[in-house]
Amino acid sequence: MDDTVSKEVFGYIQDISAPGGIRSITPKLVARELNEDPGRVFEALVALSDVGLLTQNVLVMCPNCSHILSHTEPMNLNNNMRCEYCCSEFSVSGDNLMVSFTYVPQKKTHHTTFTRLLKLVRVNQ
Numbered sequence: 001m002d003d004t005v006s007k008e009v010f011g012y013i014q015d016i017s018a019p020g021g022i023r024s025i026t027p028k029l030v031a032r033e034l035n036e037d038p039g040r041v042f043e044a045l046v047a048l049s050d051v052g053l054l055t056q057n058v059l060v061m062c063p064n065c066s067h068i069l070s071h072t073e074p075m076n077l078n079n080n081m082r083c084e085y086c087c088s089e090f091s092v093s094g095d096n097l098m099v100s101f102t103y104v105p106q107k108k109t110h111h112t113t114f115t116r117l118l119k120l121v122r123v124n125q
């Protein structure tokens with residue numbers, strides 16, 4: 001794993017998440033913003049989620065019925081999947097795989113939840 005890239009990636013995620021907000025990001029977006037190779041950014045994001053700084057949400061779109069299937073397990077390209085809606089089998093490729101990573105704010109969980117609730121209240125008024 002490239003330590004420089006993961007530091008850069010995590011710094012970027014902290015920047016866009018400030019102050020204490022939660023953002024979902026895709027490797028493509030981060031790679032474009034940092035001008036890095038998407039593969040290296042993806043590896044860095046996986047490494048950061050392994051140590052608990054990010055949570056990983058894997059979404060796969062069924063190529064047959066376009067249903068979005070969510071996955072909590074880390075997913076590899078070329079894995080075979082069966083769609084739970086139309087029961088067709090397909091292999092996971094870059095075209096139907098979407099991975100988003102959510103920043104886990106350290107020691108700010110309560111504050112973040114509170115801020116988000118406040119925003120929700122304001123939006124509804």
Ligand SMILES: [Zn+2]
Nearest residue numbers: 062065083086
């Ligand atoms: Zn399907």
